[in-house]
Amino acid sequence: MPADPAELLRQRGYRVTGQRLAVLRAVSREPHVTADAVAKTVRAEIGAISLQAVYDVLAALTRAGLTRRIEPAGSPARYETRVGDNHHHVVCRVCGAVSDVDCLVGEPPCVLPNESSGYVIDEAEVTFWGLCPTCRTTSNPHQKETG
Ligand SMILES: [Zn+2]
Ligand SMILES: [Zn+2]
Ligand SMILES: [Zn+2]
Secondary structure (H helix, E strand, C coil): CCCCHHHHHHHCCCCCCHHHHHHHHHHHHCCCEEHHHHHHHHHHHHCCCCHHHHHHHHHHHHHCCCCEEECCCCCCCEEECCCCCCCEEEEECCCCCEEEECCCCCCCCCCCCCCCCCCCCCCCCCEEEECCHHHHHHCCHHHHHHC
């Protein structure tokens, strides 16, 4: 969360609104949050806001560089205020939990293919998949047949 999000919005040419600030606060409190969850938090704080409005605000904040949008395969888009460090994510295959993984390089592209088919590569989006600590301890391979 930047020290003064209102000032940052202004600097980047975005109007400062109560909705934008409330959405930004919601995302900063709960990293990798979905738009649905943001809508719930914001409604509790400032009252009625449509899910579409939340999506619009999240899109504006992401364009302004205040939030980052990630979309792991099979998951709705998630938002975070940790921006600009090109960090990556590890996603749990069972429950969908998302955690940050620091980028070893810190700036894109952190890995390059041997052969790029003539493309100029400017970013590598790395997602690690596995089992989170909770699912690792609760998953019992012998009980899988019931599912
Ligand atoms: Zn899990
Ligand atoms: Zn993250
Ligand atoms: Zn990296």
